Structure formats: C-alpha cells, structure tokens
Amino acid sequence: MSFKEFRFGKMPTHWESKRIIDYTEIVTDYVANGSFASLKENVTYFEDPNYAVLIRLTDYNRGFDGQFVYIDEHAYNFLSKTQLFGGEIIISNVGANVGTVFKVPYLRKKMNLGPNSIMVKTKGNDDFYFYWFSSPNGQESIKSILSGSAQPKFNKTSFRNLELPIPPYKEQNAIAHILSTLDDKIEVNNQINKTLENMAQAIFKQWFVDFEFPNEDGEPYKSSGGEMVESELGMIPKGWEVGNLAESKLTKIVKSGMTEFSGEKIYLATADVENSNILSKSTKVTHNERPSRANMRPRENTVWFAKMKDSRKLIRVSKKSKELIDNYIFSTGFAGINVKEGLNYIWSFICSEDFDTRKNNLCNGTTMQAINNSNISNIPLLLPNEEILKKYEDITDYLFESEYLRKKENEKLAEIRDTLLPKLMSGEIRVPLDSEGDVS
Numbered sequence: 022m023s024f025k026e027f028r029f030g031k032m033p034t035h036w037e038s039k040r041i042i043d044y045t046e047i048v049t050d051y052v053a054n055g056s057f058a059s060l061k062e063n064v065t066y067f068e069d070p071n072y073a074v075l076i077r078l079t080d081y082n083r084g085f086d087g088q089f090v091y092i093d094e095h096a097y098n099f100l101s102k103t104q105l106f107g108g109e110i111i112i113s114n115v116g117a118n119v120g121t122v123f124k125v126p127y128l129r130k131k132m133n134l135g136p137n138s139i140m141v142k143t144k145g146n147d148d149f150y151f152y153w154f155s156s157p158n159g160q161e162s163i164k165s166i167l168s169g170s171a172q173p174k175f176n177k178t179s180f181r182n183l184e185l186p187i188p189p190y191k192e193q194n195a196i197a198h199i200l201s202t203l204d205d206k207i208e209v210n211n212q213i214n215k216t217l218e219n220m221a222q223a224i225f226k227q228w229f230v231d232f233e234f235p236n237e238d239g240e241p242y243k244s245s246g247g248e249m250v251e252s253e254l255g256m257i258p259k260g261w262e263v264g265n266l267a268e269s270k271l272t273k274i275v276k277s278g279m280t281e282f283s284g285e286k287i288y289l290a291t292a293d294v295e296n297s298n299i300l301s302k303s304t305k306v307t308h309n310e311r312p313s314r315a316n317m318r319p320r321e322n323t324v325w326f327a328k329m330k331d332s333r334k335l336i337r338v339s340k341k342s343k344e345l346i347d348n349y350i351f352s353t354g355f356a357g358i359n360v361k362e363g364l365n366y367i368w369s370f371i372c373s374e375d376f377d378t379r380k381n382n383l384c385n386g387t388t389m390q391a392i393n394n395s396n397i398s399n400i401p402l403l404l405p406n407e408e409i410l411k412k413y414e415d416i417t418d419y420l421f422e423s424e425y426l427r428k429k430e431n432e433k434l435a436e437i438r439d440t441l442l443p444k445l446m447s448g449e450i451r452v453p454l455d456s457e458g459d460v461s
Contacts, residue, residue, distance in 0.1 A: 024448065028184050030158045033448035036188045042181035047142040050114070050177060051134055053102045063099040066090050073097040074128060076105055077135035078113045081123040082295045083333075084211070092133060103134035110141040110151050112163070115174040117292075120163045122154045139177060145190060148197035153186065156446040188448070195452040196445045203438040210427040210434075217420045218297075218372070224417065225369040232258055234409050253401060260406045266358060267398035272367060274394055275323060275357030277316045279350065282308050288315045291327040291354040294334040297372075306350065317351035324368050325355045326376075328391040330384035333377065337368050341425060356397055363410045365417040370402070 024031040027038055041048065054060065066075065071091035074080075080089060097104070107127035113119050115137040124147075125132065125140075134140050143150045153159045166179040188196070228234035232249070233241035242258060243249065249256040252263045267274040285305040293301040306315055319325070319338045327334035336355070338345050351357070360367045370376055383396040405413075444450040 032186050038184050050139045051136040054100045064096040073131035075135040085126050100133045105132040119173045146193040149193040157443050207431045214424045217424045221420045262404040264402050265398045266400040266402045273359045286350045290352045297335045314352045315350045319345045322360045325357045330390040365414050
C-alpha cells in the first residue's frame with residue numbers, strides 16, 4: 022500500500038483531503054447565537070431542572086452524572102443555532118483543556134451547547150471524525166491554530182480552514198465500528214460499576230444511616246427494637262462509638278512527604294480525577310524534578326479525596342492496587358486517610374452524600390475554598406462494633422472486587438483502542454472489507 026504526505030502525517034494514496042469548511046454541514050458555537058449583550062439579556066442559567074440542559078466540558082468530565090446547568094424555554098429558542106440532539110462532536114476551544122473532544126450523549130432531554138466549545142457535524146461518518154480529532158494527528162492539527170499562552174484558544178475561522186483526511190465512506194464506517202465497539206464495551210462496564218456502587222451505597226445507608234443491619238436473629242436492628250443511645254450524631258446503636266475521620270481506631274490521616282525514588286512516576290493532580298475515575302496519566306515526574314504539590318505517596322489501604330469544595334474526586338488504594346502504589350505520586354490537593362480496619366466501610370463513607378455535605382461545610386479560603394487537615398478532624402465518623410463492620414466488609418468485598426476487575430478490563434480496552442487509533446487514522450492498519458463494504 023502506498024502513502025502520500027498529509028499536512029499532519031501520511032495517509033493512503035486513495036484517501037482524499039479537504040478543508041473542514043468544505044466537508045462539514047455545521048461548525049458553530051455558543052456566541053454564534055448573538056452578541057455578548059444579547060446573550061446576557063436572553064440566557065439565564067438555573068441549577069434546578071428546567072426546559073433544557075446546557076452541555077459543557079464539565080458535564081463530560083463528570084460522566085454526564087446529572088449535575089447539570091439548565092436554561093428555560095426562552096433561552097433554548099434564542100440559542101437556536103446550537104441546539105443539540107445527541108451524537109454531535111464537541112471540541113473545547115478555550116482554556117487549559119482546549120482540544121478535548123467528546124460526543125453529545127443521548128439524554129432524552131432538550132439540550133443546547135454551552136460556552137467555550139464548538140460543535141461539528143461533518144458530511145461523513147461523525148463517529149470516524151470524533152476519533153480522528155481525538156487522535157494524535159487530530160490533536161496536532163488543533164494545536165497548530167492555538168493562540169494565547171495564559172488562556173489558550175482557537176476560533177471557528179481558523180478551525181474551518183484545517184484539513185481533514187477523507188477516506189471512502191465505507192472505510193470510515195469500518196474504522197469507526199472497530200473503535201466504537203471497544204468504547205461501547207467500556208461504557209457497559211462503566212454502567213455495571215455504577216450499579217455496583219449504588220448497591221454498596223444502598224447497603225451502607227441501610228446499615229449505618231437507618232441502622233437496619235441484621236441483628237442476631239437476622240431481623241432489622243432498629244425496627245426490631247434494637248437498643249439505641251445518644252451521641253453527637255444523634256441516636257446510634259448501643260455499643261457503637263463516634264470518632265473523627267482524621268484520627269480514630271479505624272483511621273489516621275496521611276501526612277505529606279515523599280521518600281526518594283529512582284526513575285519516573287506518574288503525577289496525579291486533582292484535575293486528573295473525576296468521581297473515582299482517573300482521566301489522565303500523562304504527567305511524568307522524577308524525584309528531583311516534580312511540582313512542590315507532588316508530595317503524597319499512595320499506600321495500601323488508603324482512601325483519598327480532593328480537598329476542594331464541591332469537588333468529587335476519590336481514589337481507593339487497596340492491597341491489589343499495586344500499580345498505584347508503585348508508579349504514582351498524588352498531589353497535596355488530595356487528603357489521604359489510612360484505614361486500619363474497614364476499608365470498604367470508610368470508602369463507602371467518603372462516597373456518601375453525607376460526607377460531601379460535611380466536607381463542603383468545613384471548607385474555607387478566599388479565592389478557592391478547601392478543607393484543611395485540621396478541619397478533617399471535625400468530620401465525625403461513626404464507629405460500628407467489630408462484628409457488624411466485618412459483616413459489611415464481607416458482604417461488599419464482592420461488589421468492590423467486581424468493580425475493580427471491570428476498571429482493570431477498561432484500562433486494557435482503552436490501551437488497545439489508543440494503540441489502534443493512530444494506526445487506523447493514518448491508514449497504517451487497513452480494515453478488511455467484504456464485497457458489500459462491511460467489515461469482513
């Protein structure tokens with residue numbers, strides 16, 4: 022197979038190339054709807070559910086988990102040029118994450134595009150071009166039109182003049198099919214893991230909030246007349262205690278500090294994590310050349326959470342997390358809790374809404390509010406008796422083990438996808454097609 026030079030690499034000679042403006046139906050953004058003054062006058066954001074969802078990079082990073090910003094019907098109609106229906110390509114065009122590419126989900130809600138991104142609809146297979154913009158060649162293409170150092174950005178005019186590779190349409194379909202099959206499997210695993218997390222939280226609430234754990238007869242403790250006593254958390258089962266998260270018979274806060282190491286490690290900043298998922302592993306550091314914040318060492322049986330207010334960035338390090346323990350450094354933007362006993366219980370606690378509320382209420386600061394180590398000691402921690410704690414660990418071990426295995430499988434699937442991506446997008450790997458043009 023022969024190749025020809027393309028502005029951002031090589032491609033097979035039977036592929037064409039065109040400017041984006043010549044191979045797209047739509048390239049638009051939020052400000053295409055009117056002047057800043059008219060946008061301000063006609064668009065109001067709402068935290069509570071309203072007529073339509075405003076799709077933003079933040080929502081993508083959160084996995085479209087429902088913490089949306091909404092607009093009313095008037096704003097939705099005013100923003101007529103950026104109404105979304107699902108499947109459109111979105112590319113962030115302003116800020117530190119410029120060039121991030123994602124597809125609009127099918128939310129079964131009316132949707133519109135938020136600021137600081139562009140929406141693209143091509144004349145080809147949009148799944149193929151989603152992967153192309155995500156590929157190294159696509160990212161290099163976007164980087165070539167960036168301006169600004171403190172706040173990198175690109176504009177629609179420059180974007181429209183970039184070149185795109187144009188494989189035959191059936192070949193676009195075949196390449197997109199291979200890559201999307203891998204992503205579909207990853208998404209299935211993510212949905213299963215979300216169900217497992219919800220199951221663990223349901224058990225946690227039943228046992229440690231409603232106190233309906235099974236008594237010695239297998240009956241719900243509280244509703245069966247189990248004895249309750251006063252505590253700073255209200256009424257709790259007799260024999261249970263209340264400590265604090267930073268220092269208790271179950272927990273001890275992890276202090277910052279890094280022993281010398283050789284070679285490189287992956288530095289994990291809070292921006293690299295969303296919910297309990299690691300989004301980026303790209304920053305490598307050495308012991309002598311690392312940011313001052315790269316000063317937390319992950320260790321076995323610890324849980325970590327971002328100190329920033331209103332941020333949900335959580336990491337669980339168990340005895341099986343060898344990769345994290347051996348190869349990572351965490352930012353001091355994370356607080357670490359060493360768990361002496363009851364890892365599943367403590368993890369479930371920091372995943373709970375009660376923890377989020379208590380943490381946020383203890384955050385302080387002027388420019389960026391966050392909780393400090395002293396205030397972590399003001400987060401009360403319910404200390405169940407050993408028998409109930411052990412039962413909870415035994416029951417939930419399977420849930421967390423299954424979740425862990427699916428995350429590891431997703432890492433392998435993502436590795437395969439990311440290896441194939443540049444090779445498929447450059448034509449280095451050809452997809453065999455049958456006589457009908459389908460993947461053979």
